[in-house]
Amino acid sequence: MTISNRGVGRIGVLVPFTNTNLEPDIALLAPRGVSIHAARLGGYDVDEIPDAEQMAGLGASDIEEPLRLIAGVRPDVVLYGCTSATLSHGVAFDRDLSAKVAAMSGAKTVTAAGALVAALSMLGLKKIAFASPYVASLNDLAVGFLADSGFETVSRADYPVALGNYGQGELTPDAVFDLGVQANSDDAEALVLSCTDMRSVETIARLEAATGKPVITSNQAMMRVALDHLELSCVMPDCGRLLSG
Numbered sequence: 713m714t715i716s717n718r719g720v721g722r723i724g725v726l727v728p729f730t731n732t733n734l735e736p737d738i739a740l741l742a743p744r745g746v747s748i749h750a751a752r753l754g755g756y757d758v759d760e761i762p763d764a765e766q767m768a769g770l771g772a773s774d775i776e777e778p779l780r781l782i783a784g785v786r787p788d789v790v791l792y793g794c795t796s797a798t799l800s801h802g803v804a805f806d807r808d809l810s811a812k813v814a815a816m817s818g819a820k821t822v823t824a825a826g827a828l829v830a831a832l833s834m835l836g837l838k839k840i841a842f843a844s845p846y847v848a849s850l851n852d853l854a855v856g857f858l859a860d861s862g863f864e865t866v867s868r869a870d871y872p873v874a875l876g877n878y879g880q881g882e883l884t885p886d887a888v889f890d891l892g893v894q895a896n897s898d899d900a901e902a903l904v905l906s907c908t909d910m911r912s913v914e915t916i917a918r919l920e921a922a923t924g925k926p927v928i929t930s931n932q933a934m935m936r937v938a939l940d941h942l943e944l945s946c947v948m949p950d951c952g953r954l955l956s957g
Contacts, residue, residue, distance in 0.1 A: 713874055713879060714848065717744060717745065717746070717747055718745065718747040719745050719813055720744070720745025720746050720942075720944065721745070721746045721747075721788045721789070721797065721933065721944065721945065722746070722747050722749060722785055722786065722787045722788050722789075723738065723742065723746060723747070723748050723749070723786060723787060723788065723789050723790075723791060723810065723938055724749050724750070724782040724783075724785060724787035724789070724790040724791070724793075724817065724819065725738055725748060725749065725750040725751075725782075725790075725791045725793050726750075726751055726752075726753050726778055726779070726782065726790065726791065726792050726793055726812040726813075727750050727751070727752050727753060727793045727908075728752070728753050728756070728770065728777065728793065728794050728797075728877075728908075728909070729752040729753060729754055729758075730747050730758055730877040730881070730909075731793065731794075731881060731908060731909040732868075732881050732907040732909065732930060733881050733908070733909050733910065733931075734793045734909060735748065735750055737908075737913045737932075737935075738791070738929040738931060738934075739823050740898050740913065741913070741931065741932065741935040741946070741948065741951060742792070742935070742946075743939070743945075743946040743953070746944070747943070749785045749787060750782075751778040751782040753770065753773070753775060753778055753793075753794070754773065754774075755770045755772075755773025755774070755775075755780045755848055755915065756769055756770045756798075756877070758878075759876075760876075760877075761847065761862070761875070761876060762796070762846070762847075762850075762875075762876070762877050762880070763847045763849060763874075764849045764850045764852075764853055765836065766830060766849070767794070767796040767797050767800045767850060768797075768800040768801055770794060770797040771794070771797035771798050771800060771801050771809070772801070773783070774789045774847070775812075775813070775892060776816070779813060779816045779817055780816075780863075781854065782817060783816065783818065783819075783890060785846075786818075787817060787819045787936045787941045788810055788819055788820065788824060788941070788942055789819055789820045789821070789941045789942060790813050790814075790817045790819045790820070790821050790822070790824050791821075791823075791824070791934050791938060792809065792810070792813055792821065792822070792823040792824060793824055793908045793931075793934070794824060794908055795824035795828070795844075795854075795906045795908055795930045796823070796825075796844075796846060796853075796854065796859055796906070796907065797823050797826045798823050798826075798857075799825045799850070799853055799854045799857045799906070800850060800853050802856075802857060802860065803857060803860045803861055806823050806825050806826050806857075807826070809823060810822075810823050810826060813889070815899075820938075820941040822934050822937045822938050822941070824908050824930045824931075824934055825831065825857060826932070826937075827930065827933035827934040827936070827937045828858070828904060828906065828928060828930060828933050829858070829861045829862075829863070829937055830936075830937050831928045831932075831933035831937070832863055832902065832904070834936070834954070835902065835926055835928075835953065835954065837863075837901045837902040838862070838863055838864060839864050839866045839899055839900055839901045839902075840858065840863055840864070840865055840900055840901065840903070840904050841865070841866065841867045841868065841869075841892075841895040841897055841900035841902070841903045841904070841923065842854065842855060842858070842865045842867070842868040842869075842895060842897045842901050842903075842904050842926075842932045843868060843869040843891045843895035843904070843905050843906070844871070844891050844906040844907050844910070845871050845875050845879070845880040845883060845891075845907050845909075845910050846870075846871070846880075846906070846907065847870075847874050848870045851870055853869060853907055855868065866897055866899040866900050867880065867895055867896065867897035867899065867900055868895055869892075869894040869895035871893050871927045880907060880909050880910055880912075881909040881910070883910055883911060884911065885914040885915050888910055888911055888912055888914075888915045889915045889918055889919060889922075891905075892905060892912075892915060892919045892923075892927070893919070893922060893923070896923050896925070900925065901925065901926075902925050902926045902927070902928055903919060903925055903926070903927045904927075904928045904929075905924060905927065905928070905929045905930070906929075906930055907930055908931055908934075910929075912927075912929035912930070912931070912932070913920060913929055913931055913932055915927075916929060916932065916950070916951050916952040917949075917950045917951070917952070920952055920953065926952060926953045926954065927952050927953075928952070928954060929952075930947075932943075932951055932952060932954055932955060933954065935955070936954050
């Protein structure tokens, strides 16, 4: 029997250079026949806390070279794999960056922040609980971005200590689960876990079971929007209602 992980579609992924969890998540979520190709993004200081200023700097950094390289594989879809880099600039910036990536790559484009908005819209949800590994000031900007997109954050959880660029990715799934439970409230219709380097995909099933609500994560949402662009479906019940059919 021949098993192939290519030929159906190609997804290019632009990944912050310290991020170790986005690529494994996308590989986990991709259906058979869809290949994944990554290029890494710089534009930030690995030794600094990834606060609003640093993430805004990443969003505004020059991406022409990684885009040129990722365009070399002729992707069908390109994912811009940092949620906070565009959350920190606002909705118009996110939209403009998406258009720039599409124009330079010749591919459909999905930003992580835009995918959260698209996923919530698909499920018809307006009131959310929000959690991330970001510092509080960056969470403030994220909540503002979602408000400008039509979603009300009725509860949220800030991580109790400032995490570095590697610290965010080193949170265990159990720690992410606990953060999600802390963020949840009776008024929330869904739980949003923002950050492409947080191990949220592994907690989706547990959190949905514990809260009885849809759980939307950055990487899961990007994959759902990418699959829509590819006109593909991928039923993965363990990865939440968003990917359940």
